[in-house]
Amino acid sequence: MDILTYHIETFGCQMNVHDSEEIAGALNAIGLQPAKDLKSAQVIVFNTCCIRDTAEKKILGKIGDLKHLKQQSKDVIIAIVGCMMQQEGAAENLIKKFPFIDIILGNVNIDELAAKVEEILENKRIKRKSYISVLMHEKPEIVENRPVYRTSGTNAWVNIIYGCDNFCTYCIVPYVRGRERSRQPQTILQEVRGLIDEGYKEITLLGQNVNSYGSDRKDGYGFAELLEQIAKIDGKYRLRFMTSHPKDFNDKVIDIIAATPNFCNNIHLPLQAGSNKILAAMNRKYTRERYMEIIDKIRAKMPDCGITTDIMVGFPGETEEDFQDTMDLVRKVRYSNAFTFVYSPRTGTAAARMEQIPYSVKKDRITRLIALQNNISKELSDSYVGGVYEVLAEDAPRQNQLCGRTESGRLVTFEGSKDKIGSFLTIKITKAKASALWGEIENGK
Ligand code: SAH
Ligand code: SF4
Ligand code: F3S
Secondary structure: OOOOEEEEEEOOOHHHHHHHHHHHHHHHHOOOEEOOOOOOOOEEEEEEOOOOHHHHHHHHHHHHHHHHHHHHOOOOEEEEEEHHHHOOOHHHHHHHHOOOOOEEEOHHHHHHHHHHHHHHHHOOOOOOOOEEEOOOOOOOOOOOOOOOOOOOOOEEEEEOEEOOOOOOOOOOHHHHHOOOEEOOHHHHHHHHHHHHHHOOOEEEEEOOOHHHOOOOOOOOOOHHHHHHHHOOOOOOOEEEEEOOOHHHOOHHHHHHHHHOOOEOOEEEOOOEOOOHHHHHHOOOOOOHHHHHHHHHHHHHHOOOOEEEEEEEEOOOOOOHHHHHHHHHHHHHHOOOEEEEEEOOOOOOOHHHHOOOOOHHHHHHHHHHHHHHHHHHHHHHHHOOOOOEEEEEEEEEEEOOEEEEEEOOOOEEEEEOOHHHOOOEEEEEEEEEOOOOEEEEEOOOO
16 A cells, blocks of 8 residues: 655744644654645645734635645545634634534644544545544643654754743734743753754754743743753754743843854844833833843844844834834844734734724835845845855755855855755855845865
């Protein structure tokens, strides 16, 4: 019999990317293999995201497209899992709209997927009924030692904390990912050591707010202590982490990153808004002054640190003056890159119940913000030209072409053969665009 294959489509953040690696691990463990593409797969999994309305609309459109596949082959198994399904009533509404879906699971119980797929495969002839199982545990148990099928090349994702307790008033994540649960330090250290021994060259520690690592345990062992111990692991590799929340970012963390060569001089520090009034309405628990203080401290200790951010425009009550406060901070910080979003009301969150501002105003603001950031990114990119940087070769987008990042997080494309993937190379930068650099390998190194 032919080996059955699966295809996983992942939407949303790195947490979901890593969850999908665990889903793949579980499907491999029951004897399935990755398919060439979606059309040729016997099991199709969509790992969903509901952070913004645009994300949900895109996913719903793609689920609709699956109807044809199901009409062509009734044996195809369709599973929709992840954050979108954790919203109240979402699973029931989805199945009404798309009755051809076979399995619906939330992100806290994706472990059930492989067993359910096996059950359906074994009972092929029996008329199928959709299986919906979305647990609404506030604080689910952490499951360790799940098989992971890593798909991110030289980089490996490592969760350190699950969930979020911050309840920023615009955000759905605390509702769909539950309360904060930190993994045990020993388990994390063991995993990181194992990955480095296996040959991974970059480890990215993951959490919705990595800086609150350990606060659910209350034993005084927090993010800085974890970083301190990870920093002691020998070897030539890079360490990154995301996402940091300015409210819990402390000086000790800056000191450790600055003192440890393996920690990349690259920090993602979401700003969201530059106006104190809006930051308070968002429940972010920091002011623009405190945010700038952190930036100044980072720059004092690591002058070449690449700083990136997330910014939202059009939050309820945002006036032109508030927006100008955001623009002003963007000019002051000079981010190497910013992920910019139009605020999208999420049902069940506090901000969705506030008075909304018109879309035309939001659109106009995001256009101006993107233009400003592009100019800054381009100026900073230009400053790389002529310089020589260490780049980790991560991928080969084309024949004899490689790409990878500098320590500061800049993407560089250069000529080189595939066998160099995973090597640290010395690259001279020759050309720059706002968000991309080009270069050449120096002296064959
Ligand atoms: N935990 C991270 C953010 C995760 S969500 C943090 O606290 O920074 C990634 C980004 O999506 C957020 O930083 C925010 O800018 C954006 N975002 C979250 N909810 C949103 C909403 N309702 N509308 C628009 N953007 C949103
Ligand atoms: Fe959402 Fe705020 Fe938690 Fe980030 S910290 S996931 S923005 S609630
Ligand atoms: Fe989306 Fe869930 Fe991540 S809502 S952004 S996939 S935590």
